[in-house]
Structures are given as C-alpha cells and as structure tokens.
Amino acid sequence: MSTISNNSLKSSLLQLECHFTWTLLKQDVDLDELEETIEDQVKFFITSNIRNYNLLSYVCHLKNSNEEALKNLQIAEEEIKKNHPDEIARRSLVTWGNYAWIYYHMKRYEEAQTYVSKVKDSCKELSSTAQRKIQLPDICAEQGWAFLKFGRKYYERAKNCFENALKNEPNNPEFNTGYAIAMYRLENFFYSQCEDRSLSLELLKHAVELNPKDTFTMALLALRLQDVERVDEGEQYIEEAMQKTPDFPHFLRYAAMFYRRKGDVDKALEILKNALRVTPKSSFLHHQVGICYRIKLFQLKKTTRYPPQEQVEELIRLAIFHFKTAIDKKTKFFHACVDLANMYVQGKRYEEAEEAFQKAFQINILSNDDKQQLYYHYGNFQRFHMKLESEAIRYYREGLKIEEDSYARSKCSNALNELLGWRIQRGLGDATDFGTLGLIHNLNGEKQEAIECYEKAVELHPDNEEYLSALCELRLSLSS
Structure with a gap:
C-alpha cells in the first residue's frame, strides 16, 4: 500500500466514532x-x-487478540440484525468503525477501507451533510458506557456523553440510566467536594421510574437513599428488587453492601454467598465478603473483653482468604491489596503484610486519593508495628505532599501532627520534623506557627533550600 493512500486511510480512520x-x-x-x-x-x-x-472487541485488541476481536464484532453484527432489522446502518456505525481499525492494525488495508466506506456512505444517508463523523444519540450513549467501564478518570466525560444523548431523547430509559450512574459515581468519587447528593438521587429515581425492571439501578438508588438517611425507603427498593431478580449478581453485590452498611453483616454475607454461587470468580464479591469478616472481627474484639482466640483466628483466616482471592483474580485491585495487608497485620504476619503493601505500591493505575490512602496505611504499619517512627513520618509526609484534599490526606496530616508533637516534646525533633510541622501549619493556614517551625528547621539545617524558600514565602505573604 502506498504511503499516500495509507496516510489517507489513517486520516479517514481518525474521523470515525468508535472505541x-x-x-x-x-x-x-x-x-x-x-x-x-x-x-x-x-x-x-x-x-x-x-x-x-x-x-x-476493543479490549481483545488491547490484549493483542485481533482474531478474537473480529469474532466479537461478528456477534455484535448478528445482534444488530436480530434486534434492529430496520436500522442496521445506524446501529452498525460503531461496529463498522471498530472493524476498520482492527483490519488496519492487522495490515488488511483493503478490508479496512471497505468498512471506512460503509461508515461514510451510511453517514451520508443518515445526515444532510456529507460527513463521516456523526453525533447520533446512540453513539454518544455507547461512548458514555465505555467511559464508565474505564474508571474514575472517565466519569466526567461519561456524564457529558449522556447529557448530549438526552438532548435528543430526554425520555430514553437507557440514556437516563447511564446519566444517573455517571452522576452517582462522580458524587462518590468527589465525596469531600460534593455534600449535596440530591442530584444523583433524583436522577436514579427517574431512571427507575422509566425502567422499573432495572434492579441494578434500583440498588444504587437504595444506597443513595441510605446515604441521605432514608434507610427504610431504600430497603423497600432492595426488597422489591430481590423479588424481581433474586439471582442477578450485579444487583446482589449492591444489595449486600446496603445491608452491610446498615449493620446487618450476617444478611450481607448470606447475599454475597448466593451471588458467589452464580459468579464464583468475581473479585468484587470476594472483597466484599472479606470486608464482612473484618467487621465481624472488629465487632468481636469491641464487644468481648477476652475474645476467644480460635474465633479471632478463624475470622482473620476467612478475611485473608477472600481478600487474597480478590487480588488473585484482579491483580490491580488496590483496596483489596491494602485490606489484605492490614489483615495480615491483625494476624501479626508482618512479612506477608509488607509483601502485600509492596504489591499495592506497584499498581500503576492509582489515583491521588489511592496513593494518599496507601501512604497513610503504610505509615501506620511502620509506626505501630515496625516501631519505625522516621519511616512512618516519611510516608505520612508523602501522602500530605500530594496536593489533593481528601479524607486520607487529612488523616496523614493528623498522624504527622501527633507523631511530630511527641518527638519534639521528648527532645527528639530534628530539622525534618520541624520542616514537616511547618508544612502542616502552612496547609492549615496557620502562617505564624508555620514560620516558627521553619525558623527552627533552618536553625538546625541552615543550608536547606526547601526550608529557606518556604520561610521567605511565608514572611512575604504576611508583610504584603
């Protein structure tokens, strides 16, 4: 294939709306x-x-399985013919776009060009303008669902896609469901910035009204009602959904979460075990089961002065088993890694705890909030179990240095404040301790206290540029 025609094909491919x-x-x-x-x-x-x-098909391509990707597109085509025989061209645009790209990556350029042409011709028929890039509400929604699957970085873009789709079809049940789920997840992710959760609540309620058979969305609605302390109302939705789809694992996982958060851990465990019978490989379900056993462990320790050691060990064993199973099935499952590490700590299995923490540090898809949580928990491990205060300070400080407000960051700040205060009271404070305390005071807007700490840090380490720079900036801010 000539360079010119190859460039032309690539240019056409980039115009397509597909994964x-x-x-x-x-x-x-x-x-x-x-x-x-x-x-x-x-x-x-x-x-x-x-x-x-x-x-x-796109996921198979990312895993270098293009033949498998083509098989999935063939099944998608069969589904379109079966379910939308009168709208084959319109419903096939994303599928054909994916075909074109996969054939291009397989260096089967003629077949790639064939699918580019099919998209182009269909767009001419569907649109008054002769463009290959067409914004149909179905395509906007499909893009939104794909964004939701790719994680929290994409939730804002998912919301925008569903908003665009709804402009054309405001009462479409699927579009309303996607929009409600996107808002629900955005609110959960931006918890500290999003005090008012009524927006997703109303959107979820509207989505359920439009599609009362959708028990997955019904479960999310129940959880949001629980968030705003309308627990009884939420439980009515859970019970109604349980009647409709008693064996649907994607509903059951959130039904179990509802009862766990309500405090009925035994009922949550019962539901999770039923769901595991249907989908035994689910890492999400195993993680949730582990959380339930962890809660039972903490309840036992809290309510019993001398808890039977056999019961304690059994609950630790069960929690470890399920957290470990979750990670075996999903190697980048950050929360399960941290939960496993902390459960090893409960069992005083410190080498295994260290190994689990190191696995968590190696995960390459962590958000800033995840990193802050990891630094906080690992700092606690170093402080309380390894008895290494300097290492604890180091990791708490790493969490604090990530400039994103979160619950974990405030925990790092509080832990540092407490630990550094003790060290300074005992006369063990060094330049790093005073410098870190200055950073905390500065972040809290306590500029005079920050100046005093940085002055002490400079006194102990006169040539440190970080302390000198921070001190200079603080003095200038007070004088201006």
Missing part, C-alpha cells in the same frame, strides 16, 4: 478484570449486548 478514537487507554484499567466484567454482563444482561460486544 479506537475515544482515547480509552489500557493503562487506566485492569484488562483481564474488564474482560471478565463485560463477559458477565453479556451473560446476565438481556439488553444492550451490542455495546458489550463492541467494547469486548
């Missing part, structure tokens, strides 16, 4: 876990399998 042009980056997800999630949804969701097979 290959939506900037879905493989480094942002665990591909094996995402593939398993999509396959589960294909198995249990009766509708919307076209978009699942389209996304599955």
Whole structure:
C-alpha cells in the first residue's frame, strides 16, 4: 500500500466514532478484570449486548487478540440484525468503525477501507451533510458506557456523553440510566467536594421510574437513599428488587453492601454467598465478603473483653482468604491489596503484610486519593508495628505532599501532627520534623506557627533550600 493512500486511510480512520478514537487507554484499567466484567454482563444482561460486544472487541485488541476481536464484532453484527432489522446502518456505525481499525492494525488495508466506506456512505444517508463523523444519540450513549467501564478518570466525560444523548431523547430509559450512574459515581468519587447528593438521587429515581425492571439501578438508588438517611425507603427498593431478580449478581453485590452498611453483616454475607454461587470468580464479591469478616472481627474484639482466640483466628483466616482471592483474580485491585495487608497485620504476619503493601505500591493505575490512602496505611504499619517512627513520618509526609484534599490526606496530616508533637516534646525533633510541622501549619493556614517551625528547621539545617524558600514565602505573604 502506498504511503499516500495509507496516510489517507489513517486520516479517514481518525474521523470515525468508535472505541479506537475515544482515547480509552489500557493503562487506566485492569484488562483481564474488564474482560471478565463485560463477559458477565453479556451473560446476565438481556439488553444492550451490542455495546458489550463492541467494547469486548476493543479490549481483545488491547490484549493483542485481533482474531478474537473480529469474532466479537461478528456477534455484535448478528445482534444488530436480530434486534434492529430496520436500522442496521445506524446501529452498525460503531461496529463498522471498530472493524476498520482492527483490519488496519492487522495490515488488511483493503478490508479496512471497505468498512471506512460503509461508515461514510451510511453517514451520508443518515445526515444532510456529507460527513463521516456523526453525533447520533446512540453513539454518544455507547461512548458514555465505555467511559464508565474505564474508571474514575472517565466519569466526567461519561456524564457529558449522556447529557448530549438526552438532548435528543430526554425520555430514553437507557440514556437516563447511564446519566444517573455517571452522576452517582462522580458524587462518590468527589465525596469531600460534593455534600449535596440530591442530584444523583433524583436522577436514579427517574431512571427507575422509566425502567422499573432495572434492579441494578434500583440498588444504587437504595444506597443513595441510605446515604441521605432514608434507610427504610431504600430497603423497600432492595426488597422489591430481590423479588424481581433474586439471582442477578450485579444487583446482589449492591444489595449486600446496603445491608452491610446498615449493620446487618450476617444478611450481607448470606447475599454475597448466593451471588458467589452464580459468579464464583468475581473479585468484587470476594472483597466484599472479606470486608464482612473484618467487621465481624472488629465487632468481636469491641464487644468481648477476652475474645476467644480460635474465633479471632478463624475470622482473620476467612478475611485473608477472600481478600487474597480478590487480588488473585484482579491483580490491580488496590483496596483489596491494602485490606489484605492490614489483615495480615491483625494476624501479626508482618512479612506477608509488607509483601502485600509492596504489591499495592506497584499498581500503576492509582489515583491521588489511592496513593494518599496507601501512604497513610503504610505509615501506620511502620509506626505501630515496625516501631519505625522516621519511616512512618516519611510516608505520612508523602501522602500530605500530594496536593489533593481528601479524607486520607487529612488523616496523614493528623498522624504527622501527633507523631511530630511527641518527638519534639521528648527532645527528639530534628530539622525534618520541624520542616514537616511547618508544612502542616502552612496547609492549615496557620502562617505564624508555620514560620516558627521553619525558623527552627533552618536553625538546625541552615543550608536547606526547601526550608529557606518556604520561610521567605511565608514572611512575604504576611508583610504584603
């Protein structure tokens, strides 16, 4: 193929609306876990399998399985013919776009060009303007669902996609569901900045009204009602959904979360075990089971003065088993890694705890909030169990240095304040301790206290540029 025609083909490919042009980056997800999630949804969701097979084809490509990717696109085509025989061209645009890109990557350029032409011709028929890039509400929604699957970095973009789709079809049940889920997840992620959760509450309620068979969304609505202390109302939705889909694992996982948060851990465990019978490989479910056993352990220790050692050890064993199983099935499962490490600590298995923490540090898709949590928990491990105060200070400080407000960052700040205060009272404070205390005071807006700490740090380490610079900036801010 000539360079000119190859460049022309690549230019045409970039005009397509499909997974290959939506900037879905493989480094942002665990591909094996995402593939398993999509396959589960294909198995249990009766509708919307076209978009699942389209996304599955893209995931297969990212895993260097282009032949498998083509098979999934063939199934997507069959689904379109079966479910939308009168709208084949319109419903196939994303599928054909994916075909074109996969054939291009396989260096089968003629076939790639064929699918580019199919998209181009269909767009001419569907639109008054002769453009290859067309913004149909179905395509906007499919893009939104793909963004939701690729994790928290993409939630804002998912919300925007569903908003665009709803402009054309405001009462479309699927679009309303996608928009509600995007808002629900955004509110959860930006918890500290989002005190008012009524927006997703109303959106979820509207989505359930439009599609009362959707028990997954019903469970999210119940959880949001629980968040705003309307627990009884939330439980009514859970009970209604349980009658409709008693064996649907994607509903059951959130039903179990509802009862765990309510304090009924035994009921949560019962539901989770039922869900595991249907999807025994689910890392999410194993993690939730581990959390339930951890709660039972802490309850036993809190309510019993001398808890039976056998019971303590058994609960630790069960929690470790399920956290470990979750990580075995999803290697980048950050929260399960940290929970496993902390459970090893409970069992005084410190070498294994260290190993689990190091696995968490190696995960390459951590958000700033995740990193802050990891620094906080690892700092605690160093402080309380390894008895290494200097290491604890180092990791708490790393969490504090990440400039994003979060619950974990405030925990790092409080832990540092307490630990440094003790060290200074005992006469053990060095330049680093005073410098770190200055940083905390500065972040809290306590500028005079910060200046005093940095002055002490400079006194102990006169040539340190970081302390001198911070001191200079603080004095200038007070004088201006």
